Amino acid sequence: MENITAALTYHDRTKHRPQRYAASLGYMDWATQPDPFRRYEGAPLIALAHTEITPPYHLLFGPEPLPAAPVCFESISQLLRYSLGLAAWKSAGGSTWALRCNASSGNLHPTECYLLTPPVSGIADKAVLSHYAPREHALEMLHTYEGEPLPQGTILIALSSLIWREMWKYGERCWPYCQLDAGHAAQSLKTAAAMLGWECELLSVETDEIGRLCGLDQLERFDEHERESPDLLLRIGQSAPFAFPDTPALPCRANRLSPSHHAWPAVEAIDTAARGIYPASAPILRPRRLPLPSRSAGEIILKRRSAQMMDGTGISEAVFRQILDASLYCRNAPDITFAIFVHNVAEIEKGLYIYVRNHEERETLRAAMDPEFDWNDCGEGLYLLRSLDYRSTAQRISCNQEIAKEGAFSFGMLCRFSPVLEEKGAIGYKNLYHQCGMIGQTLYLEATSLGLSATGIGCFLDDEFHALLGLRDQRYQSLYHFTIGRAIVDTRITTLPPY
Numbered sequence: 340m341e342n343i344t345a346a347l348t349y350h351d352r353t354k355h356r357p358q359r360y361a362a363s364l365g366y367m368d369w370a371t372q373p374d375p376f377r378r379y380e381g382a383p384l385i386a387l388a389h390t391e392i393t394p395p396y397h398l399l400f401g402p403e404p405l406p407a408a409p410v411c412f413e414s415i416s417q418l419l420r421y422s423l424g425l426a427a428w429k430s431a432g433g434s435t436w437a438l439r440c441n442a443s444s445g446n447l448h449p450t451e452c453y454l455l456t457p458p459v460s461g462i463a464d465k466a467v468l469s470h471y472a473p474r475e476h477a478l479e480m481l482h483t484y485e486g487e488p489l490p491q492g493t494i495l496i497a498l499s500s501l502i503w504r505e506m507w508k509y510g511e512r513c514w515p516y517c518q519l520d521a522g523h524a525a526q527s528l529k530t531a532a533a534m535l536g537w538e539c540e541l542l543s544v545e546t547d548e549i550g551r552l553c554g555l556d557q558l559e560r561f562d563e564h565e566r567e568s569p570d571l572l573l574r575i576g577q578s579a580p581f582a583f584p585d586t587p588a589l590p591c592r593a594n595r596l597s598p599s600h601h602a603w604p605a606v607e608a609i610d611t612a613a614r615g616i617y618p619a620s621a622p623i624l625r626p627r628r629l630p631l632p633s634r635s636a637g638e639i640i641l642k643r644r645s646a647q648m649m650d651g652t653g654i655s656e657a658v659f660r661q662i663l664d665a666s667l668y669c670r671n672a673p674d675i676t677f678a679i680f681v682h683n684v685a686e687i688e689k690g691l692y693i694y695v696r697n698h699e700e701r702e703t704l705r706a707a708m709d710p711e712f713d714w715n716d717c718g719e720g721l722y723l724l725r726s727l728d729y730r731s732t733a734q735r736i737s738c739n740q741e742i743a744k745e746g747a748f749s750f751g752m753l754c755r756f757s758p759v760l761e762e763k764g765a766i767g768y769k770n771l772y773h774q775c776g777m778i779g780q781t782l783y784l785e786a787t788s789l790g791l792s793a794t795g796i797g798c799f800l801d802d803e804f805h806a807l808l809g810l811r812d813q814r815y816q817s818l819y820h821f822t823i824g825r826a827i828v829d830t831r832i833t834t835l836p837p838y
């Protein structure tokens with residue numbers, strides 16, 4: 340009960356309000372900007388391969404999985420290259436920065452990835468624990484296990500948050516951004532696994548166990564402000580039971596990312612409260628449509644970019660519905676409904692809509708929202724609540740960001756909230772953000788495959804949006820916003836190859 344109260348308190352405290360944004364420094368402290376790349380000093384580095392040939396994107400979401408690739412050096416290389424690897428280097432005005440396959444709030448990339456792989460020729464002749472180094476596209480070897488700790492062909496992938504990276508810029512509201520980013524990273528891994536015909540399952544395990552497996556509990560190896568918090572564990576391979584192997588004291592120390600730090604105790608409090616047994620949901624959702632033929636998955640993943648400006652032009656109804664349906668590829672994200680501002684979709688009236696992804700939610704949603712809404716059934720889970728031009732409202736609610744107005748549509752991911760916390764505890768709060776992030780990464784890729792662009796929006800006025808929907812309590816809360824349309828490309832920025 341105590342940890343639920345901690346989550347509710349943190350959530351309320353870190354909402355952006357028109358007169359008072361969540362607490363942060365209020366300026367960019369460039370002197371303490373964190374290094375975006377974690378490295379372990381002294382850990383042997385194994386360079387991974389750069390594979391170019393990947394299957395068409397739409398085949399990843401068809402009724403049948405692709406034939407499974409063997410677990411080998413090349414397939415593990417491809418998994419990481421197209422999930423958490425670099426997508427490009429960008430350069431403008433004398434600065435250069437890397438973009439990655441997974442989107443990240445502020446491009447700060449708090450998510451770190453650890454792997455437990457079986458003996459694989461080219462990596463190690465024993466099972467190993469490694470850390471993925473995206474700049475080098477390489478594995479840093481942290482520990483070699485004696486014996487065979489996992490069932491044959493199984494790979495475990497752990498994701499953790501290096502919260503300081505987001506805290507540096509966003510202050511108290513950084514924790515949701517870390518969790519959304521972890522969801523983006525998890526979905527990136529699931530997509531890259533599907534390219535190899537691999538099932539990639541989120542496991543219901545104790546988060547502290549994940550930390551122990553990766554040596555994150557060995558606190559002396561990290562600067563005290565730059566520790567990592569375990570988020571989730573993915574498994575590739577058969578769903579046979581296994582016991583976590585013991586990870587002994589690891590010799591390698593983590594690099595230091597910033598010379599000094601700012602503390603935000605509210606973040607530490609929520610991060611401590613939101614630990615426990617991870618509530619992995621069953622895959623209950625099912626897309627209604629078949630994916631449209633597309634280019635190769637690798638090309639789409641590397642081309643995905645967040646739009647910084649959009650041109651306000653429209654899209655067809657078929658494309659709109661295809662994108663909404665693609666959110667159901669995230670079959671394990673049943674707690675999210677979309678509250679959509681349709682700005683410019685041919686054949687669809689401008690207005691406020693609800694897209695019910697999980698039809699079991701419809702009546703409870705309806706009861707929780709403004710009783711004056713129309714609820715006109717537009718088919719496939721889409722309901723028109725009110726016809727109106729919501730462009731300026733969308734911009735205002737998205738902290739005045741024009742992309743929310745200039746997209747063909749923008750929306751908030753409305754989550755079943757207090758009931759999830761009551762059922763699952765504060766770790767359910769964490770999982771809701773992961774669900775939103777997974778949907779976000781999927782929609783980025785779907786938009787790219789359809790020749791469009793998207794942008795995740797973490798900066799929004801929470802309760803303004805809730806008031807607009809007539810929500811009066813905590814049964815539903817919007818945890819992530821998103822916009823999809825046509826990007827205006829900034830030609831002043833130069834693109835360089837990732838490797």
Ligand SMILES: Cc1cc2nc3c(=O)[nH]c(=O)nc-3n(C[C@H](O)[C@H](O)[C@H](O)COP(=O)(O)O)c2cc1C
Nearest residue numbers: 438439442443444445446519644645795796797798
């Ligand atoms: C959780 C999350 C929140 C974001 N919030 C915003 C936002 O409020 N405004 C914005 O312009 N971009 C936002 N972005 C986009 C990021 O800035 C973008 O992902 C990052 O700069 C990396 O660029 P890329 O997506 O092209 O790789 C967000 C992205 C994520 C994943």
